[in-house]
Amino acid sequence: xxxxxxxxxxxxxxxxxxxxxEMGGLVETAIASSVRAITERDDALAEEVKDxxxxxxxxxxxxxxxxxxxxxxxxxxxxxxxxxxxxxxxVVDLERMGDLAVNVAxxxxxxxxxxxxAPNHDLVKLxxxxxxxxxxxxxxxxxxxxxxxxxxxxxxxxxDTLYLKMFNDLIVLMMEDGKNIRRATSLMFAAKxxxxxxxxxxxxxxxxxxMVRGTDIRHPRSRAGx
Amino acid sequence: xxxxxxxAAGAGLSAITGAAALVVVLMLAIILVDVVRGGAARVSxxxxxxxxxxxMMAGGIFPAIYGTFVMTLMMTVAVLPVGVLTxxxxxxxxxxxxxxxxxxxxxxxxxxxxxxxxxxxxxLGFFIQFVGAGLDGAFSEPGTITYGKPAxxxxxxxxAILTLPVVIVATEEALRAVPREHRDASxxxxxxxxxxxxxxxxxxxxxxxxxxxxxxxxxxAGEVAPILFxxxxxxxxxxxxxxxxxxxxxxxxxxxxxxxxxxxxxTRPLLYATVFVLLALTFALNLVAIAIRTRTRQKAAxxx
Amino acid sequence: xxxxxxxAFPAKxxxxxxxxxxxxxxxxxxxxxxxxxxxxxxxxxxxxxxKSTFLRALNRMNDLIPGASAGGEILLDDRSIYASHLDAVExxxxxGMVFQKSNPFPKSIFENVAYGLRxxxxxxxxxxxxxxxxxxxxxxxxxxxxxxxDESAMGxxxxxxxxxxxxxxxxxxxxxxxxxxxxxxxxxxxxAKIEDLIHELKARYTIVIVTHNMQQAARVSDQxxxxxxxxxxxxxxxxxxxxxxxxxxxxxYVTGKFG
Numbered sequence: 001x002x003x004x005x006x007x008x009x010x011x012x013x014x015x016x017x018x019x020x021x022e023m024g025g026l027v028e029t030a031i032a033s034s035v036r037a038i039t040e041r042d043d044a045l046a047e048e049v050k051d052x053x054x055x056x057x058x059x060x061x062x063x064x065x066x067x068x069x070x071x072x073x074x075x076x077x078x079x080x081x082x083x084x085x086x087x088x089x090x091v092v093d094l095e096r097m098g099d100l101a102v103n104v105a106x107x108x109x110x111x112x113x114x115x116x117x118a119p120n121h122d123l124v125k126l127x128x129x130x131x132x133x134x135x136x137x138x139x140x141x142x143x144x145x146x147x148x149x150x151x152x153x154x155x156x157x158x159x160d161t162l163y164l165k166m167f168n169d170l171i172v173l174m175m176e177d178g179k180n181i182r183r184a185t186s187l188m189f190a191a192k193x194x195x196x197x198x199x200x201x202x203x204x205x206x207x208x209x210x211m212v213r214g215t216d217i218r219h220p221r222s223r224a225g226x
Numbered sequence: 227x228x229x230x231x232x233x234a235a236g237a238g239l240s241a242i243t244g245a246a247a248l249v250v251v252l253m254l255a256i257i258l259v260d261v262v263r264g265g266a267a268r269v270s271x272x273x274x275x276x277x278x279x280x281x282m283m284a285g286g287i288f289p290a291i292y293g294t295f296v297m298t299l300m301m302t303v304a305v306l307p308v309g310v311l312t313x314x315x316x317x318x319x320x321x322x323x324x325x326x327x328x329x330x331x332x333x334x335x336x337x338x339x340x341x342x343x344x345x346x347x348x349x350l351g352f353f354i355q356f357v358g359a360g361l362d363g364a365f366s367e368p369g370t371i372t373y374g375k376p377a378x379x380x381x382x383x384x385x386a387i388l389t390l391p392v393v394i395v396a397t398e399e400a401l402r403a404v405p406r407e408h409r410d411a412s413x414x415x416x417x418x419x420x421x422x423x424x425x426x427x428x429x430x431x432x433x434x435x436x437x438x439x440x441x442x443x444x445x446x447a448g449e450v451a452p453i454l455f456x457x458x459x460x461x462x463x464x465x466x467x468x469x470x471x472x473x474x475x476x477x478x479x480x481x482x483x484x485x486x487x488x489x490x491x492x493t494r495p496l497l498y499a500t501v502f503v504l505l506a507l508t509f510a511l512n513l514v515a516i517a518i519r520t521r522t523r524q525k526a527a528x529x530x
Numbered sequence: 531x532x533x534x535x536x537x538a539f540p541a542k543x544x545x546x547x548x549x550x551x552x553x554x555x556x557x558x559x560x561x562x563x564x565x566x567x568x569x570x571x572x573x574x575x576x577x578x579x580x581k582s583t584f585l586r587a588l589n590r591m592n593d594l595i596p597g598a599s600a601g602g603e604i605l606l607d608d609r610s611i612y613a614s615h616l617d618a619v620e621x622x623x624x625x626g627m628v629f630q631k632s633n634p635f636p637k638s639i640f641e642n643v644a645y646g647l648r649x650x651x652x653x654x655x656x657x658x659x660x661x662x663x664x665x666x667x668x669x670x671x672x673x674x675x676x677x678x679x680d681e682s683a684m685g686x687x688x689x690x691x692x693x694x695x696x697x698x699x700x701x702x703x704x705x706x707x708x709x710x711x712x713x714x715x716x717x718x719x720x721x722a723k724i725e726d727l728i729h730e731l732k733a734r735y736t737i738v739i740v741t742h743n744m745q746q747a748a749r750v751s752d753q754x755x756x757x758x759x760x761x762x763x764x765x766x767x768x769x770x771x772x773x774x775x776x777x778x779x780x781x782x783y784v785t786g787k788f789g
Contacts, residue, residue, distance in 0.1 A: 002782055077748070214773065214774030415646035417619070417645075425649065
């Protein structure tokens with residue numbers, strides 16, 4: 001695969017890609033840790049997730065700056081242009097995902113104050129699925145693998161179904177006993193955050209398809225005439 | 227090399243080149259001073275306008291001036307069109323690998339190297355004994371020779387051939403100096419090749435062509451060997467009355483005065499004076515030419 | 531609002547399987563390209579890719595190069611430019627050219643612009659003056675030179691000289707204007723003026739521009755054609771070529787991976 005004649009430019013693009021992956025890695029860790037903070041009732045871990053979010057936000061600013069710089073100085077075209085515009089959007093999704101991890105960590109702090117409500121199998125499963133979605137989307141981004149990206153987009157359904165199941169189960173728990181309400185709602189929020197997390201991963205996958213193919217496949221029903 | 231050595235070397239080079247230039251100026255000065263000293267006194271209006279008397283030991287040199295002038299004029303009229311058109315052909319119209327163009331160029335180069343005396347013999351053999359004799363055969367009364375003898379026209383034509391290479395080379399240089407972009411621009415605007423030639427290329431090449439003309443004229447006016455057999459005479463009672471007459475010539479006059487005078491002392495002043503006039507004429511010619519060239523160049527740069 | 535696709539416009543000029551050789555070597559091979567009417571087509575590609583040769587074939591300037599020969603067809607308004615109804619001189623009045631290095635004649639500004647008209651047979655100072663003014667206005671140069679039409683063109687700045695050459699080309703009222711890297715010798719502001727001018731000229735003329743500068747091609751053209759080693763690799767709407775070209779070689783060139 002030929003590289004850019006200007007090695008400095010090539011290096012800038014590589015650095016940008018690495019930063020994005022690094023940020024993705026931080027987000028993966030954050031969501032995993034925040035769910036573990038719930039299941040293991042670990043307040044220290046929850047606090048750590050909240051602290052580390054600063055790092056994620058810093059990376060967003062850095063990546064934005066790098067993209068702007070490349071736009072101004074390099075006039076990127078074709079695939080480079082699509083990569084930069086994708087990067088600008090991915091970074092927004094990643095930052096939101098970091099915020100969602102913080103939200104889950106806050107639920108953890110809340111839940112650890114009372115005894116556990118019910119076994120957390122579904123929550124863990126939901127978390128695992130969302131994390132896997134992010135990982136797969138990032139892989140697709142790195143390798144330009146459209147097939148993988150399309151898997152992510154299809155996989156969102158499974159996530160949604162699981163979330164719905166959790167939602168209904170928690171409603172039942174709340175109806176059984178008024179004392180459960182507080183903890184159940186906390187868990188419901190946490191599940192919602194994880195479901196949103198999965199949605200963002202799907203957005204990422206859609207961006208990857210655009211970056212590779214050059215066709216914008218987002219919002220197919222609202223685009224008139226293609 | 228140290229700074230001091232570099233400076234010394236630089237100064238040394240300036241000195242040497244300056245000295246060489248000085249030598250040239252010195253040579254010219256010596257010639258001029260000698261001539262002026264020896265001849266200025268004798269030059270007067272009478273000298274310039276009177277015919278020679280007493281076997282060339284007195285009188286003036288008007289016929290020689292007249293003859294030189296007329297011959298040079300005829301030579302120029304003959305050489306310029308042929309030379310310029312040949313150069314235009316070589317530069318504009320000949321395909322680059324053309325054998326004809328190569329042959330022409332070889333011919334021109336060789337022509338430039340032919341010794342002037344050989345031109346004289348050529349003139350005699352070709353113009354006088356061939357063309358002239360042929361004309362005589364066709365148009366003259368049998369037994370008379372009107373065309374097949376030394377005459378102004380044959381001398382002029384011989385000199386024209388001698389100076390042809392000069393004009394061709396100078397014109398070609400001038401044409402080559404016109405940037406190709408102007409030719410392209412003209413053609414791209416829908417001009418034909420001849421329009422391009424006439425409106426863009428030749429006007430820009432004019433200073434160079436004039437240079438060629440002047441060089442030719444200066445050379446031709448001074449050459450003596452080619453005219454020896456083709457038309458010049460030592461003493462003629464009357465001025466030439468047409469192209470078929472013989473003529474007197476300043477350069478030849480100098481030669482004769484210097485080598486065949488019965489009384490060296492008496493003719494020396496005349497000799498110096500004639501040389502003076504010849505040189506003055508040459509210088510005047512060159513100055514006029516330079517003036518014309520400078521003015522054409524200025525006009526060309528300022529637009530029509 | 532979507533920009534109309536260049537292919538929707540009728541082809542003012544078109545080549546079909548064009549081949550141009552210098553002696554035995556082909557400089558342009560099998561190029562079939564439509565040049566839509568009143569649109570700007572940019573020809574891009576690395577040095578020696580044949581884009582300038584292609585451009586010069588359109589007004590038969592290659593005829594002037596000894597040993598150059600052309601195969602295939604070149605059409606103007608659907609008729610071959612080599613057909614008997616048209617000779618090279620008449621063709622060049624309909625298809626004008628502006629060169630890379632501005633080349634005004636060493637004549638006055640007026641005479642430069644009037645040159646094409648004079649060689650075409652137009653006479654009469656009044657008629658010429660009217661056309662000269664119109665052309666200078668068309669080239670956005672009138673206001674700068676209206677008071678010095680009889681001064682030498684050599685006294686103008688580089689950017690002005692190039693606009694003068696454009697005015698000179700426009701004076702004969704061509705239908706197509708070919709530009710061979712018109713701004714490559716100019717500073718950024720002069721370049722911007724030329725690009726702005728091209729945008730205005732588009733309304734009346736079909737323009738074909740060869741450029742080394744990809745960003746200029748992107749700014750100025752409706753349709754871009756990418757040449758490489760004498761062949762036409764890809765042609766399409768400029769936006770598509772620069773955001774999502776379909777050929778890998780185009781992609782590599784446009785992103786700076788070679789050339």
